[in-house]
Amino acid sequence: MxxxxxxxxxxxxxxxxxxxxxxxxxxxxxxxxxxxxxxxxxxxxxxxxxxxKPELLNYVETWYNFLLQKVFVDYICPACLAPFPHRRALVMHLRYEEHSTECKMCGRELSSTDGLLDHVCKKHNICVQ
Structure with missing residues (x-):
């Protein structure tokens, strides 16, 4: 080689x-x-x-954007991966913004936004406290 x-x-x-x-x-x-x-x-x-699990590479752009954003911001919405400069802004976003119920990390479809947030926290270790 x-x-x-x-x-x-x-x-x-x-x-x-x-x-x-x-x-x-x-x-x-x-x-x-x-x-x-x-x-x-x-x-x-x-x-x-x-x-x-090579199928994870199907989401390489999502993973790359997530990691890149984590370098520059402290808070990222686990549902849509939008970056936020402050925790309060993230909490307000989660409270009032409508989200898709498809996981951006693995593509799994969930029944509700709460189910999506629970899935992302348990399966991908991206939690909002």
């Missing part, structure tokens, strides 16, 4: 029988090694989940 210029291939020390490799920059390699054990565990879990 060839490695792109400016990239390096991660060594497969722990699981040499598996054929998954990643081409990353030196900076990405350093960033990975600066993560806490919990962050590394989360990253491995995320990759494993996507490999186990």
């Amino acid at each position: 060839s490695v792109l210029p400016g990239k390096k291939q991660l060594e497969r020390k722990r699981y040499p029988k598996y054929e998954i490799t990643f081409n990353i920059t030196e900076q990405e390699h350093q960033n990975y090694h600066s993560l806490t054990p919990e962050q590394k565990k989360f990253l491995r879990m995320l990759v494993r989940l996507i490999l186990q």
Whole structure:
């Protein structure tokens, strides 16, 4: 397998029988090694989940927008993924805005907005307190 210029291939020390490799920059390699054990565990879990359920990639744009918004705002509506600068604005939005009952993360159709919020909290760990 060839490695792109400016990239390096991660060594497969722990699981040499598996054929998954990643081409990353030196900076990405350093960033990975600066993560806490919990962050590394989360990253491995995320990759494993996507490999186990590749249909999640059908929603790659939704996931990407969600993660991008979380970098810049603290509050996101779990029903429609709209960003909010303050918790109060999110609560008002949830109270008065009509939402679709389809989960933006997995496409599941639920019977009500309350059911959708409950589903998103339990299944996707995006909750509003």
